Amino acid sequence: MTAAPGHNPTFAARGPAERLAEAAPFLLVPLLAAAGWLAIPQGSSWLTLTVSGLAMGMMIFIMASGLTLIFGLMDVINFGHGAFVSVGAFVGVGALAALDGLTGAPSPALNALALALAAAAAMLATGALGWAFERAIVRPVYGAHLKQILVTMGGLIVIEQLILVIWGPSEIFFSRPEAFKGALTFAGAAIEKYRLVAVGVGLALFLAMRTALRATRIGLIVRAGVENREMVEALGYRLRVVFVGVFVAGSALAGLGGVMWGLYEEVITAHMGGALMVLVFIVVIIGGLGSVEGCFLGALLVGLMQNYVAFLEPKLALISNIGLMVAILMWRPQGMIPVVKAK
Amino acid sequence: MLKRILSGDMPQSRALGLILLAILIGLAFAPFLFPGTRSLDTAARICVFVALAASYDLLLGYAGIVSFAHTMFFGLGAYGVALASDGMGRSFGALAAGSLAGALAAAALALLVGLFSLRVRAIFFAMITLAVASAVAVLFSQLSGITGGEDGLNYRIPRALTAAARYAEEPFLGMRLTGKVLNYYLVFFGALILFLALLRVVNSPFGRVLQAIRENEFRAEAIGCRVVWHRTAATVISAVSAALAGSLYAIWLRYVGPDTVLSFEIMVDILLMVVIGGMGTMYGAAVGAALFVLAQNYLQALMGAAAEAAAGVPGLPLILDPDRWLLWLGALFILSVYFFPTGVVGRLRGR
Amino acid sequence: MSDPILTLEEVHTDIGRYRILQGVNLVAPRGAVTMLLGRNGVGKTTTLRTIMGLWRARSGRIVFDGADIAASPTPAIARAGIGYVPEDMGIFSDLTVEENMILAARSGPLAEARRERIFAAFPPLRTFWRKPAGTLSGGQKQMLAIARAMAEERRLYLIDEPTKGLAPAIVAAMASALRALKAEGASILMVEQNFSVARHLGDHAAVMDDGRIVWTGAMAELAGDRALQERLMGLSLDAHGGR
Numbered sequence: 004m005t006a007a008p009g010h011n012p013t014f015a016a017r018g019p020a021e022r023l024a025e026a027a028p029f030l031l032v033p034l035l036a037a038a039g040w041l042a043i044p045q046g047s048s049w050l051t052l053t054v055s056g057l058a059m060g061m062m063i064f065i066m067a068s069g070l071t072l073i074f075g076l077m078d079v080i081n082f083g084h085g086a087f088v089s090v091g092a093f094v095g096v097g098a099l100a101a102l103d104g105l106t107g108a109p110s111p112a113l114n115a116l117a118l119a120l121a122a123a124a125a126m127l128a129t130g131a132l133g134w135a136f137e138r139a140i141v142r143p144v145y146g147a148h149l150k151q152i153l154v155t156m157g158g159l160i161v162i163e164q165l166i167l168v169i170w171g172p173s174e175i176f177f178s179r180p181e182a183f184k185g186a187l188t189f190a191g192a193a194i195e196k197y198r199l200v201a202v203g204v205g206l207a208l209f210l211a212m213r214t215a216l217r218a219t220r221i222g223l224i225v226r227a228g229v230e231n232r233e234m235v236e237a238l239g240y241r242l243r244v245v246f247v248g249v250f251v252a253g254s255a256l257a258g259l260g261g262v263m264w265g266l267y268e269e270v271i272t273a274h275m276g277g278a279l280m281v282l283v284f285i286v287v288i289i290g291g292l293g294s295v296e297g298c299f300l301g302a303l304l305v306g307l308m309q310n311y312v313a314f315l316e317p318k319l320a321l322i323s324n325i326g327l328m329v330a331i332l333m334w335r336p337q338g339m340i341p342v343v344k345a346k
Numbered sequence: 347m348l349k350r351i352l353s354g355d356m357p358q359s360r361a362l363g364l365i366l367l368a369i370l371i372g373l374a375f376a377p378f379l380f381p382g383t384r385s386l387d388t389a390a391r392i393c394v395f396v397a398l399a400a401s402y403d404l405l406l407g408y409a410g411i412v413s414f415a416h417t418m419f420f421g422l423g424a425y426g427v428a429l430a431s432d433g434m435g436r437s438f439g440a441l442a443a444g445s446l447a448g449a450l451a452a453a454a455l456a457l458l459v460g461l462f463s464l465r466v467r468a469i470f471f472a473m474i475t476l477a478v479a480s481a482v483a484v485l486f487s488q489l490s491g492i493t494g495g496e497d498g499l500n501y502r503i504p505r506a507l508t509a510a511a512r513y514a515e516e517p518f519l520g521m522r523l524t525g526k527v528l529n530y531y532l533v534f535f536g537a538l539i540l541f542l543a544l545l546r547v548v549n550s551p552f553g554r555v556l557q558a559i560r561e562n563e564f565r566a567e568a569i570g571c572r573v574v575w576h577r578t579a580a581t582v583i584s585a586v587s588a589a590l591a592g593s594l595y596a597i598w599l600r601y602v603g604p605d606t607v608l609s610f611e612i613m614v615d616i617l618l619m620v621v622i623g624g625m626g627t628m629y630g631a632a633v634g635a636a637l638f639v640l641a642q643n644y645l646q647a648l649m650g651a652a653a654e655a656a657a658g659v660p661g662l663p664l665i666l667d668p669d670r671w672l673l674w675l676g677a678l679f680i681l682s683v684y685f686f687p688t689g690v691v692g693r694l695r696g697r
Numbered sequence: 698m699s700d701p702i703l704t705l706e707e708v709h710t711d712i713g714r715y716r717i718l719q720g721v722n723l724v725a726p727r728g729a730v731t732m733l734l735g736r737n738g739v740g741k742t743t744t745l746r747t748i749m750g751l752w753r754a755r756s757g758r759i760v761f762d763g764a765d766i767a768a769s770p771t772p773a774i775a776r777a778g779i780g781y782v783p784e785d786m787g788i789f790s791d792l793t794v795e796e797n798m799i800l801a802a803r804s805g806p807l808a809e810a811r812r813e814r815i816f817a818a819f820p821p822l823r824t825f826w827r828k829p830a831g832t833l834s835g836g837q838k839q840m841l842a843i844a845r846a847m848a849e850e851r852r853l854y855l856i857d858e859p860t861k862g863l864a865p866a867i868v869a870a871m872a873s874a875l876r877a878l879k880a881e882g883a884s885i886l887m888v889e890q891n892f893s894v895a896r897h898l899g900d901h902a903a904v905m906d907d908g909r910i911v912w913t914g915a916m917a918e919l920a921g922d923r924a925l926q927e928r929l930m931g932l933s934l935d936a937h938g939g940r
Contacts, residue, residue: 080469143684152412152472153621153683160614160676168664168673223796227789234787237749238845239775239803277610281480284473318488321481328477329462336465343790343831 028296028339032303039311050192052310058198060306061205062267066260067283067290067298068212069253075229075293075342077246079141080148083155084257084283086162087129087136088276091258092265093170095125096177111182118180118266125262126255132162133254137247159277166273174272183266201263208256209299216295225249229293230343282309285324289331291338300339351542353549357629362694366629369396369636373534377527378519390530392639393537394595399619399631400544401587406617407626408548409580410560415459415475416616418482419585421608422455423448423592425486425493428602431501438504445593449586456585460578480610487604498603507532507597529598536594540587545628547583556580557626611672615642618675621682624689633690646671701760702727702853702884703748708757708767710740710747717743719908720757725853725901730885732899732916736930739905741888742784745855748886749781750774762852776803780846784857784888788838790831794822797830797841801848815844818874836867843874854878856887860894872898896920904929 036053043049070084098121099106105117140158144150178184179197186193216222228235228242235242257276264279265271286305290297305324312323331339349356357363369392372379376389398420405411426448427441434440455478463474486493493499505511511525521527547553559566559573567573596602605611615638623634646668653666665673686693703725710718717740725731733741746752748759750771759767766774775781789797798807798815816823819840825833830841839859846854859875860868872894879885879898889895895902899916912919912929919925 080472082472140680148469149406149410149412150683150687153617154680156614156617157676157680157683160672161680164670164673164676168670172669220799223792223800226791227796227800230789230791231787233751233771234783234789235800236771237751237775237781237783237787238801239772240800241770241772278480281477285477288470288473318485321484325478325481328474332462 028300031339032300032307035304035307035311039307042311042315047190047192048314050190051194052314053307054192054194054198054202056307056310057303058201058205058267058306059309060303061202061209062260062263063279063282063286063306064205064299064302065208065263066257066279067286067302068208068295069249069256070283071287071290071293071298072225072229072249072295073246073253074287076225076232076242076249077145078148079145080151081141081155082152082280083136083140083158083162084253085276085278085280086159087133087254087257088261088264088279089163089166089271089273090132090276091125091129091261092271092275093166093175093273094128094258095121095262096175096265096271097170098124099180100177106180109181114180114182118183122259122262125258129258129261130251130255133251133257134247136254137250141250163273163277170273174270176270178269179266197267201267204263209295212295221245221248281321282324285328289328289338291335291340291342293342294338294340297338297340353542353546355545355549355628359694359696362629362633362691365633365694369632376534377521377530381521386526386530388639388643390533390598392636393533394591394598395616395619395635395639396632397537397540397544397591397594398588399616399623399635400541400628401584401591402616403620403625403628403631404544404548404580404584404587406620407624407630408553408560409556409577411464411577411581412472413475413581413584414472414610414613415456415479416584416588417608417610417612418475418479419452419456419588420592420595420612421483421486421602421604422452423589424596424602424607425499425592426451426589427593427596428499428501429492431503432499436502436504441503441593441597444596445590448593449589452585452589453582456582457578460581461574464577464581465574479613483604483608483610486608494603496604498601498606500601503529503597503600533594533598537591540590541628541632544583544587548628552576552579614672614675618679620689621679622686622689624691624693625687627689627691630689630691637690642671700727701725702762703886704758704760705744705748706758706760708744708747708759709755710743710752711755712743712752717752717908718747718754721905721908721910723903723910724913725884725886727884728882729900730879730887730898731901731903732895733886733888733903733905734895734919734930735905740908741905742857744905745781745857745886745888746783748774748855749779778850778852780849780851780854782842782846782854782856782859784861786838786842788830788833788841790829792830793827794830794833794841795826797845798848801845804849807848811848815847818847818877819844819870836863836871839863839867839871840874843871847878852884854883854885854887856885858888858890860889860891868894906930 039053040046040049043052066084066088070081074080099117102117102120105113105120108114136158140154141151144154183197183200186195187199188194216226224235224240224242224245228245232242261276264275282305286301287298289304290299290301304327308323308327309320313320335341357366373389373393377386380386380389398416402413402416405413405416423445426446427444430440430444430447434443459475459478463470487496489495490497505525507525507529509524509526511528512523513525513528514523517523548556555566555571555576559571559576563573592607595607599606619634619638620631621634622637623632624630649666649671650668653663653668656662656666664670682689688695701724703723705721705723708718708721709716721740721744723733723744733744735741743752747754748761750766750769754767757767758765761774761777761779764777766777769777789800792800798812821833821837822840822844825837830838833841843856843859846856856875859871863871868891875885875898887898889898896916902912902914902916902919903910904912904919906929912925919929
């Protein structure tokens with residue numbers, strides 16, 4: 004190898020401070036868990052709360068991940084994202100009700116199959132809805148944030164109302180399939196089985212998404228597009244097509260999050276998605292708009308914070324998450340893992 | 347004279363001028379033109395919402411900022427009056443103190459939210475205000491010891507403002523001159539002053555800088571406008587006006603509750619009023635608010651009748667149900683943003 | 698100039714309310730290097746961006762290899778065979794050098810021989826192959842930007858100021874890499890302010906002023922005529938970029 008004349012390649016060694024700054028967001032989750040341990044008197048309560056905090060965080064991550072990528076890629080902020088959460092919950096729960104042969108069966112495998120089918124139905128429905136939403140609502144207002152916010156908010160209202168038209172005005176109560184009811188006891192703490200399922204699904208999804216973003220060409224296009232849309236197009240990629248794909252996938256994930264949340268609460272309402280958007284927005288803001296990793300960490304922080312504070316002082320649960328958002332934005336105004344933007 | 351009152355911002359369209367005049371006359375003489383408790387109630391609601399929508403338009407239309415916390419400020423003003431009347435007993439002093447406290451609280455909160463999120467990134471503002479507003483709404487409905495929780499607060503206002511007070515033996519033009527009428531005029535003139543003050547703000551040099559920032563943030567910054575300062579100031583002025591409108595509403599209703607003054611539904615209503623009336627014109631907010639409140643009161647009844655008439659057709663009664671009125675408003679809202687971005691006023695002015 | 702790879706006819710481009718290009722007529726011959734010269738702010742970068750479809754021409758024709766591409770979307774223009782190195786290099790700093798190159802080779806995996814040729818021209822890229830591109834130095838980023846354009850066979854290269862802000866030693870490395878590209882018979886349209894690079898690399902020159910091409914001809918002719926240089930660009934290129 005012959006180096007260019009007079010040029011010796013160097014790679015600036017990074018000091019410990021820089022490494023710490025990079026790792027800091029990843030340390031916040033264990034840090035918050037430790038703070039919870041100090042604040043909560045009994046170890047068993049702490050364990051129960053931590054698991055439910057993680058479960059809640061994972062479900063919020065599933066809903067929020069699409070939103071953050073949609074913004075990162077096309078600078079589109081979709082206030083209607085919550086509608087996909089609600090629609091997903093209603094379709095999924097409807098599918099479960101139709102599959103009562105499987106849900107009622109004493110076999111855990113059949114119960115799990117019912118759950119998987121319900122999730123698939125929800126994702127299919129919300130993915131299709133997302134495709135239509137992108138075409139009809141979002142496409143005409145690219146590049147105009149003000150109109151985007153207004154129009155997607157209008158879309159949320161219309162879809163919520165249509166849910167009321169189709170499924171009726173009252174909330175729907177139901178119960179999870181037998182295999183997902185009840186709790187396990189571990190170190191004196193009661194841990195609901197379903198929460199473990201939620202943690203597992205969320206973690207698997209996060210890892211799959213991370214792998215897809217790093218190891219596939221589409222993933223590279225998405226990551227590159229978040230940073231510099233123009234250059235990706237100047238390399239010959241039709242980013243618009245990729246974006247529609249991301250929008251559909253993000254909507255399908257919101258639907259999946261909706262089913263999972265519905266099963267967690269065992270009650271669904273047309274407004275559940277809109278209400279959850281408050282937490283979803285906090286998560287994408289503190290994570291750094293456009294960053295999947297940031298979104299994941301942010302979701303875990305919000306989930307843990309919500310559960311710890313709800314145990315200690317129920318009235319302050321939501322306010323504590325506003326406080327978390329303020330603290331993180333004071334520390335890093337662009338969120339925990341800021342996304343590099345070319346322009 | 348008229349030009350000075352309107353801060354030089356004339357309607358610029360004969361039709362618009364006539365509509366505004368009709369609204370003004372209708373509201374000014376409402377107790378005599380439309381006797382009856384329900385009509386007077388509607389008129390008072392229109393007054394309050396004209397002021398509220400105008401204060402929102404300062405942000406949305408003139409500064410180009412989307413906020414979802416406007417009902418929070420409205421609610422602060424309303425709860426200020428309610429809590430003061432609850433704590434200090436019925437008196438004009440309580441009304442004044444409550445209004446002032448609500449306005450100050452709104453100003454402080456708006457300053458915090460504004461400095462915090464506008465400094466970072468304008469797009470954050472919409473998301474952060476949504477989060478903060480819902481947290482505050484949840485807080486107000488949970489702190490039941492102070493705010494009455496979900497049930498809200500009933501309180502008493504000075505007797506001089508209630509129907510129990512009589513100011514004339516004989517009815518005047520068919521209306522009994524009670525404290526209720528006086529109360530209405532308090533609301534009417536309060537709202538009118540707020541509206542004219544906002545009209546002055548948007549036509550001042552400050553208002554023009556706001557519009558310059560809305561048109562091109564970078565250019566405005568380049569020619570020396572302090573963008574964050576101007577946007578934050580607009581947020582504070584808008585919040586204080588909303589709080590005062592909330593105080594008027596609380597004085598009129600003698601009741602506050604989360605659903606009445608803090609709910610997200612009201613936020614949606616305000617958005618619709620401003621967009622349908624026409625963003626970026628104070629008159630649009632006035633026309634939008636008047637149209638909206640009238641429609642809300644009378645169209646829902648019409649929808650009910652239509653639903654009954656369509657009873658035989660499958661599906662139709664469901665979407666014509668008066669409870670589904672937001673469905674139609676939502677659709678109308680989307681269509682207005684696409685096809686009538688300048689709203690009713692823009693149409694009338696031929697733009 | 699009988700066989701142009703790219704022809705611009707009366708191209709007008711507006712950015713916002715500003716009229717940047719006001720009737721550009723430009724011919725880039727096949728298999729040659731055309732240098733686009735001129736003072737700052739006369740529209741050279743806008744010309745390249747208009748060709749790529751990153752700004753839309755308000756009027757005029759842009760003919761690439763016989764087809765009018767003035768109305769084509771950017772990805773289609775790139776697919777037609779144009780490699781583009783923007784002024785700000787357009788590096789994806791969150792991606793590794795390798796990932797940047799994978800994306801650049803759109804039609805398939807990066808061929809082994811091509812990769813070795815790129816490594817030979819730009820050795821630091823081999824060293825930092827697995828590192829995030831954001832951690833490269835300015836010169837290394839520029840190398841990556843040009844390497845990306847070379848990741849596939851292109852019919853035309855648009856290169857915007859490849860030596861801007863680089864140390865002299867790196868400018869030399871860059872120039873030799875571009876000479877190698879030229880030796881392969883590539884067609885290149887390049888904006889360059891460094892005259893010694895422009896003079897040695899360019900076959901043809903086109904000088905812009907005020908949104909128009911004001912002079913075209915052989916690079917040698919321009920390089921040999923100081924009076925002409927001064928008239929066209931307000932200063933002698935020798936005084937500006939000489940050794």
